[in-house]
Amino acid sequence: MPKSILGHEFILKKEDLKKKKQKTDQRGNTIPNAKNWQYSMKKIWQLMDDAHFKLFIVITCVIISSLLGLLGPYMIGKIIDNKIIPKKFDGLTQDLWMLLIIFILLSVTSYIAAIIMVTIAQDTVYKLRMQLFSHMQKLPIPFFDKRQHGELMSRMTNDIDTISQVLNSSFIQFTSSVVTIVGTIIVMLMLSPLLTLLTMIIIPLMFIAMQWITRRTGPLYKRRQKAIGAMNGYIEEIISGQVVVKVFSQEQEVISGFSEKNRNVRDNSFWSVTYSGFIPKVMNFFNNISFAIVAGIGGILALKGYGITVGTIVIFAEYARQFTRPLNDLANQFNTVLSALSGAERVFEIIDTEEEIDVDNANRNLEIKGDIKLENVVFKYNEEQTKPTINNVSFEVKTGESLALVGATGAGKTTIIQLLARFYEIQGGSIKIDDIDIKDIPKATLRNQMAYVLQDPFIFDGTIRENIKYKNQDISDEVMIQAAKDANAYDFIMRLEHGFDTEITFESTHLSQGEKQLINISRALVLNPKILLLDEATSNIDTVTEMKLQEAIEKLMHGRTSIIIAHRLNTVKKADKIVVLNQGEVIEAGKQSDLIALRGVYYDMLNSGDDLELLE
Ligand SMILES: Nc1ncnc2c1ncn2[C@@H]1O[C@H](COP(=O)(O)OP(=O)(O)OP(=O)(O)O)[C@@H](O)[C@H]1O
Numbered sequence: 001m002p003k004s005i006l007g008h009e010f011i012l013k014k015e016d017l018k019k020k021k022q023k024t025d026q027r028g029n030t031i032p033n034a035k036n037w038q039y040s041m042k043k044i045w046q047l048m049d050d051a052h053f054k055l056f057i058v059i060t061c062v063i064i065s066s067l068l069g070l071l072g073p074y075m076i077g078k079i080i081d082n083k084i085i086p087k088k089f090d091g092l093t094q095d096l097w098m099l100l101i102i103f104i105l106l107s108v109t110s111y112i113a114a115i116i117m118v119t120i121a122q123d124t125v126y127k128l129r130m131q132l133f134s135h136m137q138k139l140p141i142p143f144f145d146k147r148q149h150g151e152l153m154s155r156m157t158n159d160i161d162t163i164s165q166v167l168n169s170s171f172i173q174f175t176s177s178v179v180t181i182v183g184t185i186i187v188m189l190m191l192s193p194l195l196t197l198l199t200m201i202i203i204p205l206m207f208i209a210m211q212w213i214t215r216r217t218g219p220l221y222k223r224r225q226k227a228i229g230a231m232n233g234y235i236e237e238i239i240s241g242q243v244v245v246k247v248f249s250q251e252q253e254v255i256s257g258f259s260e261k262n263r264n265v266r267d268n269s270f271w272s273v274t275y276s277g278f279i280p281k282v283m284n285f286f287n288n289i290s291f292a293i294v295a296g297i298g299g300i301l302a303l304k305g306y307g308i309t310v311g312t313i314v315i316f317a318e319y320a321r322q323f324t325r326p327l328n329d330l331a332n333q334f335n336t337v338l339s340a341l342s343g344a345e346r347v348f349e350i351i352d353t354e355e356e357i358d359v360d361n362a363n364r365n366l367e368i369k370g371d372i373k374l375e376n377v378v379f380k381y382n383e384e385q386t387k388p389t390i391n392n393v394s395f396e397v398k399t400g401e402s403l404a405l406v407g408a409t410g411a412g413k414t415t416i417i418q419l420l421a422r423f424y425e426i427q428g429g430s431i432k433i434d435d436i437d438i439k440d441i442p443k444a445t446l447r448n449q450m451a452y453v454l455q456d457p458f459i460f461d462g463t464i465r466e467n468i469k470y471k472n473q474d475i476s477d478e479v480m481i482q483a484a485k486d487a488n489a490y491d492f493i494m495r496l497e498h499g500f501d502t503e504i505t506f507e508s509t510h511l512s513q514g515e516k517q518l519i520n521i522s523r524a525l526v527l528n529p530k531i532l533l534l535d536e537a538t539s540n541i542d543t544v545t546e547m548k549l550q551e552a553i554e555k556l557m558h559g560r561t562s563i564i565i566a567h568r569l570n571t572v573k574k575a576d577k578i579v580v581l582n583q584g585e586v587i588e589a590g591k592q593s594d595l596i597a598l599r600g601v602y603y604d605m606l607n608s609g610d611d612l613e614l615l616e
């Protein structure tokens, strides 16, 4: 590819300039359709419901300052015509004082408008952010399953930022531009229609030039955003996969991969900034031309006595300058407003997503005893699935009993536990707790009385203490320590330099997988739940931690209803009941001794594993 003299590849091709069906703005964001605009604007307007009076003051101040901006040059022109040229200086000082007052008022009103607008904007954006975040907390798990987390985060940050920008400044600029343009045209027409026409001549040329530029910046900005996205994605991937990169000695490959992405960002940024940098230059050029026309032709007309005065020419020269600036602003604002609207649309799309279905009834105060009963449960993650993930599953666990779920990877064990916690809605059959369908129990009541230890342990940024007391920081230290002891986590925590006050993070590598699991178990234990759901980690952990985990699980099972997904057959041995799952169906169920006597799948699993002591 040919390069510019500065060494950047020419990346804009002819087909990039062709009009696309999907409209995009200067920065390459999709322009929402009018119906959605109206909707987003209405929603934002509603957020400003307590700011209508403030907004009124802003608009008043903007109108006043724009009109004062017109009045200043007008007065200067009149002073030239009436005082300076005829050399009549009486009252001139007064006029100059007036001018000074006008300019002071102009600054004061525009400053007041700006300050108030920023308060309105920040209050509104604060509310919007709160709405979005709290709404996300009410959305069901399937919503998050379907979306890329980074993309959701960008709605919370990027999209809201663009809205904030527009509210901060575009609103004022927009109003002031419109008032200025309309006001200028009116005064100019009143003074001299001929000179007005001369001033306007350059406008079509200006539009043609602007279009030439924006047709190029549009695709370039879009490509730049994409290139930045790709580069960021790459950086994230490589940082989180750093260990794998090192293990396979891919450092050089990774560097050259990055270099390509980096170059792409550089070239696209260079060209988009180069082209959009034309805009003020071109505007300036036309401004100067317009000034020359007004001064030159106006001067000739004045000399030839066409009723045009020197003062009028001064006014026109200033107005011509004032006129192109708001036009330019308007064009720029338009793009910003469009990207903000598409951002708003993405934000409201989430806010309008239906909340998790829940009931609020008499069962709110239900004290769960812990009888669990599944009857012919059928569940699919997606409507399109031909075979359900959970197919006709029935089993029962009585209060205080423990049940072990076993089966190959992908059999549906985690899914069953998630259904019990009601992360997903089942499509057939029923799940009952103490003979009440869980659909009739408010989710908070249900989840408050069960503890769920996830297959992948999760650690929040904070101390170990905060992590264990996650549900309620007021839990006493005695309870926390007891839970840590029962979970067999106490010893390793005490070996850390700061004990329970050690800061840990999700990525923190100084905790092993097994230790993270033990902290998660402690977090469940402090709550002393009626029902325990435990998804045993599949990852290989060292034998010492494994033994500790084993003991912890046994203590956990003691005296409460528990459903445990067991990958280690040692755990299974301790359970009152075993359910063997295969491709979402129960293929064997019963006591350990019954299943061994049956000599079926479970028996084969025992034989294939190295955990043969179970056969005793
Ligand atoms: N959020 C999801 N959306 C769609 N399909 C899913 C989702 N989660 C799991 N599945 C699919 O459902 C099936 C059961 O998955 P599940 O996680 O319940 O298996 P598992 O028995 O816990 O396996 P493992 O022993 O590996 O943990 C798998 O085929 C899996 O691909």
Ligand SMILES: [Mg+2]
Residues within 6 Å of the ligand: 413, 414, 415, 455, 535
């Ligand atoms: Mg699982």
